[in-house]
Structure formats: C-alpha cells, structure tokens
Amino acid sequence: MxxxxxxxxxxxxxxxxxxxxxxxxxxxxxxAPSDLNQLIEGARRFGDQTCIVDFDGAEGERRVSFTQLFAWRDHLAARLGITRGQRVAICMRNRAEWMVAFLAVVKQGGVAALLNSRGSPAELNAMVEEVTPELVLADTDRAALLRDGGYAGRLIDVTRPLGDAPTAVEPEKTAAPNDPCAILFTSGTTGRVKGAVLSHRSLITGLLGTQLTGTMVLHNMAQQYGVSVDAIASQVPPQAILLVYPLFHISGLGSGFLAPFLSGGKIVIMRRWDAEEAVRLIERERVTQLSTVPTMLWDMVHRARTKDADLSSVRNIGSGGQALPLNLLEEVQKLCPHSMIGTGYGMTETSGAIAQAVGADFLAARASAGRVLPLVDLRIEREDGTVCGPNETGEIIVRSAMIMSGYWNRPEDTAKTFTPDGWLRTGDIGYQDEDGYIFIVDRAKDMVISGGENIYCAEVERVLSEMPQITECATFGIADERLGEALVAVVQADGLDERSVIDWVAGRLAPYKAPVRVAFSAEPLPRNQSQKINKIALRALWPELAGNN
Structure with missing residues (x-):
C-alpha cells in the first residue's frame, strides 16, 4: 500500500x-507514545464537550463531559492502591463507570483484566483465578455474582459512592512499549478460559491505525472534490458513536470506546441491544457512527420502518462477523443515505482489525473481509507451512506490532499459537485474491459466531458432558437468517427433552451460549477415522435429526 x-x-x-x-x-x-495513558491524557483538550451519554444511572440519563470524566478518573485512581504491572479485573456491564475504571487502571500503571460481565459466577471466578488480580472493580450486580462464586479478595463497587479519595500516588515511570496493558479473555478451542495479553504498543498501534484510516479518508475526499482537507474536515458533523458491543470485547474497547474518546467523539452507551432504543438514540443524539453485525442492522431496519425514523445522521457503518446481504445493504442505504459502509477482520489476539474495506472498496468485494491494513503482514499457509498463491486456501497467519504478547500464564498455548518466526496463527481458513482482498471460508477453530458473539463449541460441549443423562454430545453452527449462525446440539441421552438441555447450559454459561435447538440421536454419533465426532456428517444429518424432535 x-x-x-x-x-x-x-x-x-x-x-x-x-x-x-x-x-x-x-x-x-x-x-507514538510508549504508554497508553500518555495518549489518553491528550483527550483533556476536549474539555466541556460531551464525552459519554449513559442512561444507566440511578438518576436516569447522565451526560458526562471530558473534564468531568477526567476528574472522576483521577478520583478513582487515587483509591486503587496498586503499583505498576499489577492486575486489576474490571467486571461491569456497559456503563460510564466501566470506562472510568479502565482509564484509572491505565493511569496508575495497572494491567486491566476485562471480565466477560455476562458470565455465570463460576465463569467469572475462573477468569479471576486465571489472572489473580490485586483488585476487582465491579458494579453491584457483578460484585454479588463474584462473591457468590467464591471470590473473597479486594473489591470496589464503583457504582456506589466512592467517598473521599486519598492523595494520589503517581506511577514512578511510564510504561515501556511492550509492557502489558490489558488482558482480554477468550475461551479458545479447548474450552479453557485464556487471557490474551495486549501491550501498550499493540493497543496504541491499533488506535493510531484507526486514526490513520480516518485521515486517509479525508485526504481521499479532498482529492476527489478538489478542495483542501481542512475544507472537508469543517463539513464533517461532530462524531457520535452508538456503543453496542460489550466493552470487554476488543471491538467495544477499541472502536467503541477508546478510538472515539481519543478523537473527542460522543459515546452513547446502550446497556443491551434493543432495536427500538437504538433507533431512538440515533435520532435523538444524531449518531454518526455504528459498529454492528448484520443481525443488529436487520433489527434496526425493521424498527426504523415502523417508526418512520430519521437516521440520516449516520455517516459510517462498520459491519463484521458475516457478509452483508445485498437486500440488507440496500435497505440500510435508504435509511442512511449519507453513510459509508465498511467491513473488517480481526480478533482479540490482534488488538482489533487487521483488514478493512470501506466505501467503494467494500462495495467492490462485499463478501470479503477487507484488505490488509498498512502495519500488518499477512500470509496464507498450507498445512506444510509453505505459502499459498493467490486464491489458494490455507490458514491465515499474521505479524504486526498489534499482535498480543501471548496468553497470560499459558506458555504452551502461546507456543502453539505462534510460529517459530513470530507470526500469529489465526486459526481462520481463507484466501487472498489478486486484488488483495481477504476471504474467510472456514475456521480451524471450532467456533460459532452467532449474532456477533463468539461461541466456542468445546466450552459448550464440556458443560453438556457434565449432564448425567448425556452419553455423547456435539455442537456446531447452522445458517440462520437473523443470527448469521445459530448454535445447535446433537446429543445421545436418556430421559431428557430439548428444554432441559438448553436450560442446563444457560444455567452454567452465559445464556447466549446455550444451543437454540437440540436434536436427539438414538445411535452413537458418527466418528471419523481419528475416532473424533464427525461434525460434517452431523451437519448433513441435522435436518433429519431435528425433524424427529
């Protein structure tokens, strides 16, 4: 490039x-600075501009300026009592306090471990035990779940009054670029929770890469219209993003929070996805940017039609997780005629997007995951490690300053994920065409993306196998118009019905991980030559098995 x-x-x-x-x-x-907090401090210049719009406080709507947010951040930071490099777990639903907590931990030199707030008490405590934090920052509901799950360590409920803060103790020195900054959790194909360690450099590189992309869009528009970049910039409406991704996801942390925060944007927080509320907020807050999955876009389109809503403020729509259907694309363009639509490809371990396509680039290859971003090297490998040619399918391997340092306290998993020469194995199977577009065709990781959420089959199967009546089980994804993929299960069991199996999983994992359908097999599940359950055969049998329920 x-x-x-x-x-x-x-x-x-x-x-x-x-x-x-x-x-x-x-x-x-x-x-770039070496310490993420140095980048964060630059946002003080936005002063009285609105930073966060949140509807989750006891008093209802809250509008927090940058000045107020920094004051709040500094107050909490003084209470943390941590030293550089110590881990602090954050466990909250999307809310202003989550953002304050993250900023406070980074300011004090801590490593923010971002817990999946949708998890069960057992899941939450498994993550806590994995990283052994010095402190947990939680909201009231999650604090209760953690205690119920057995956590007895230090915890601050940041949704309650903090009281007077002690005198803040500033970190002795700034972070080095490769120092750990955050730990984001992924279950992986084994079903075991793992924490991907993102360094200051990896997060900063990803965030500045986002700013670089925006700068290039402005320059391209200026060139297209024959005017100056300043003239184009003066016509761009104030940035306002609707935050729909969970903040513990890399998409929520990066593109949903830190990227707009560093640019002076307004972040409108949704507690949970609700199409009617999304349409209301877009119209009321003049939202300019959305990062969603097709499931959410479909919901939004249907709701906007019935409400005759004005969504013309939306200028940028990012959609990932699955290809955008043509009919959905047409409906979105009718509702948001000024919008520039794009897609991206990335993962927790890469600190965000490593490939992207926006506007005309996206429309030229809608089924692709975009083109490789400037600071990323990518290659497609055959099973023997040799490099594939154009349009030849293999595993996607990447190298970049954005890549994680490794998995926390799991050297064996880290070694398996990286090649000997330092490239990350994504576990995704795809190819690159002659024009540089990346196409994802399968996942080496046994994972289902349902409504934008990653569901690892091994994790669900582990929970199913703990049900006494189940002899064998397997889970996999099937095509679903709304969700993209729906997780289903096939079990060999006695004395069970579909509802009991679904409720078993929903009671032990986050509810979205429960299968939406369960089929029962009277015979042992098919196996391949390696004696592993043959999911290809099960998918072929699914219509027959499901029809017998």
Missing part, C-alpha cells in the same frame, strides 16, 4: 504524526 498510494506516503512521511518506522521486522508509529 505504501509503495503505490501517494496519499498514504504523504500522511506517513518522516516528520508527520503518522510517520512509520520498522524494527525487528515490525512496522510501528515512530511518534
């Missing part, structure tokens, strides 16, 4: 804010 795009060459040239250098084979932003 840097060799052929003059705009990219100009905005990343020596002396510019986005100047790019290279070290140990990795490209990085030369002028």
């Amino acid at each position: 840097s060799k052929i795009d003059p705009i990219f060459a100009a905005v990343t040239a020596p002396g510019t804010p986005f100047e790019i250098g290279e070290q140990d084979g990795l490209r990085f932003f030369v002028n």
Whole structure:
C-alpha cells in the first residue's frame, strides 16, 4: 500500500504524526507514545464537550463531559492502591463507570483484566483465578455474582459512592512499549478460559491505525472534490458513536470506546441491544457512527420502518462477523443515505482489525473481509507451512506490532499459537485474491459466531458432558437468517427433552451460549477415522435429526 498510494506516503512521511518506522521486522508509529495513558491524557483538550451519554444511572440519563470524566478518573485512581504491572479485573456491564475504571487502571500503571460481565459466577471466578488480580472493580450486580462464586479478595463497587479519595500516588515511570496493558479473555478451542495479553504498543498501534484510516479518508475526499482537507474536515458533523458491543470485547474497547474518546467523539452507551432504543438514540443524539453485525442492522431496519425514523445522521457503518446481504445493504442505504459502509477482520489476539474495506472498496468485494491494513503482514499457509498463491486456501497467519504478547500464564498455548518466526496463527481458513482482498471460508477453530458473539463449541460441549443423562454430545453452527449462525446440539441421552438441555447450559454459561435447538440421536454419533465426532456428517444429518424432535 505504501509503495503505490501517494496519499498514504504523504500522511506517513518522516516528520508527520503518522510517520512509520520498522524494527525487528515490525512496522510501528515512530511518534507514538510508549504508554497508553500518555495518549489518553491528550483527550483533556476536549474539555466541556460531551464525552459519554449513559442512561444507566440511578438518576436516569447522565451526560458526562471530558473534564468531568477526567476528574472522576483521577478520583478513582487515587483509591486503587496498586503499583505498576499489577492486575486489576474490571467486571461491569456497559456503563460510564466501566470506562472510568479502565482509564484509572491505565493511569496508575495497572494491567486491566476485562471480565466477560455476562458470565455465570463460576465463569467469572475462573477468569479471576486465571489472572489473580490485586483488585476487582465491579458494579453491584457483578460484585454479588463474584462473591457468590467464591471470590473473597479486594473489591470496589464503583457504582456506589466512592467517598473521599486519598492523595494520589503517581506511577514512578511510564510504561515501556511492550509492557502489558490489558488482558482480554477468550475461551479458545479447548474450552479453557485464556487471557490474551495486549501491550501498550499493540493497543496504541491499533488506535493510531484507526486514526490513520480516518485521515486517509479525508485526504481521499479532498482529492476527489478538489478542495483542501481542512475544507472537508469543517463539513464533517461532530462524531457520535452508538456503543453496542460489550466493552470487554476488543471491538467495544477499541472502536467503541477508546478510538472515539481519543478523537473527542460522543459515546452513547446502550446497556443491551434493543432495536427500538437504538433507533431512538440515533435520532435523538444524531449518531454518526455504528459498529454492528448484520443481525443488529436487520433489527434496526425493521424498527426504523415502523417508526418512520430519521437516521440520516449516520455517516459510517462498520459491519463484521458475516457478509452483508445485498437486500440488507440496500435497505440500510435508504435509511442512511449519507453513510459509508465498511467491513473488517480481526480478533482479540490482534488488538482489533487487521483488514478493512470501506466505501467503494467494500462495495467492490462485499463478501470479503477487507484488505490488509498498512502495519500488518499477512500470509496464507498450507498445512506444510509453505505459502499459498493467490486464491489458494490455507490458514491465515499474521505479524504486526498489534499482535498480543501471548496468553497470560499459558506458555504452551502461546507456543502453539505462534510460529517459530513470530507470526500469529489465526486459526481462520481463507484466501487472498489478486486484488488483495481477504476471504474467510472456514475456521480451524471450532467456533460459532452467532449474532456477533463468539461461541466456542468445546466450552459448550464440556458443560453438556457434565449432564448425567448425556452419553455423547456435539455442537456446531447452522445458517440462520437473523443470527448469521445459530448454535445447535446433537446429543445421545436418556430421559431428557430439548428444554432441559438448553436450560442446563444457560444455567452454567452465559445464556447466549446455550444451543437454540437440540436434536436427539438414538445411535452413537458418527466418528471419523481419528475416532473424533464427525461434525460434517452431523451437519448433513441435522435436518433429519431435528425433524424427529
């Protein structure tokens, strides 16, 4: 990209804010700070601008300015009592306090471990035990769940009055680029919880990469219309993003929170997805940016039609997780005529998107996951480790300053995930065409993406196997118009019905991980030559098995 795009060459040239250098084979932003808090402090300049709109407080609607947020952050930071490098778990639903907690931990040099707030008490405590935090910051509901699950350590309920703060003790020094900054959890294919460690550099690189993309869009528009970049920028409405992804996801943390925060944008928080509420907030708050999955877009389109809503403020829509159907694309463009639609591909272990396509680039290859971003190297490998040619399918392998340092306290898992020369195995199967677009065709990881949520089959199967009546079980995804994929289960069992199996899983894992359908097999489940359950055969049998329920 840097060799052929003059705009990219100009905005990343020596002396510019986005100047790019290279070290140990990795490209990085030369002028980036080493500590994420240094980047965060720059947002103080937005002063009295609205930073957060939240409807989850006891008093109802809350509108928090940047000045107020920093004061709140500093007050909490003084109470943490941590030293650089100590881990602090954050366990809350989407709310202003979550953001304050994250900023406070980073300010004090801590490592923020982001717990899946939708988890059961057992799941929450498994994550806590994995990272052994010095402190947990929680809301009242999650604090109760943690205590119920057996957590007896130090905990601050940040949704209650904090009282007078002690004198803040500033960290002795700033973080080094490769110091850990955050730990985000992923179950992985084994069903065991794992914490991906993201360094200050990996998060900063991802965030500045987002800013670089925005800068290039402005320069391209200026070139297209023959005007200055300043003239284009002056016509761009104030940024307002509707936050729908959970903040413990990399999408919520990065594109939903930190990216707009650093740019002075307004973040409108949704506690949970509700299409009617989303339409109301977009119209009322003049939301300009959405990051969603097709499931949510379908819901929004149907609701907006019935409400005759004005969604014309939306200028940017990011959609990932599955291809955007053509009929949905047409409906979205009718409702949001000024919007630029895009897609991206990334994962927790890559600190966010590593490929992207926006606007005309997206429309040229809607089924793709985008083109590789400038600071990312990507290759497609055959099983023997050799590199595939164009349009040849293999595993996607990536290298970048955005890549995680490894899995917390799991050296064996880390070693399996990285190649000997330091490239990350994504576990995704795909190919790259002659134009550079990446296409995902399958997942080496046994995972289902349902409504934008990652559900790992091994984790669900582990819980199913604990049900005494079940002899064998398997879970997999089937196509679903609304969810993209729906998780289903096939079990060999005695004395059970579908509802009891679904309720068993929902009572032990986050409810969204429960299968939506369960089929019962009177015979042992089919197996392949390796004596593993043959899910390809089960998928073929699914219509017959499900029809017998």
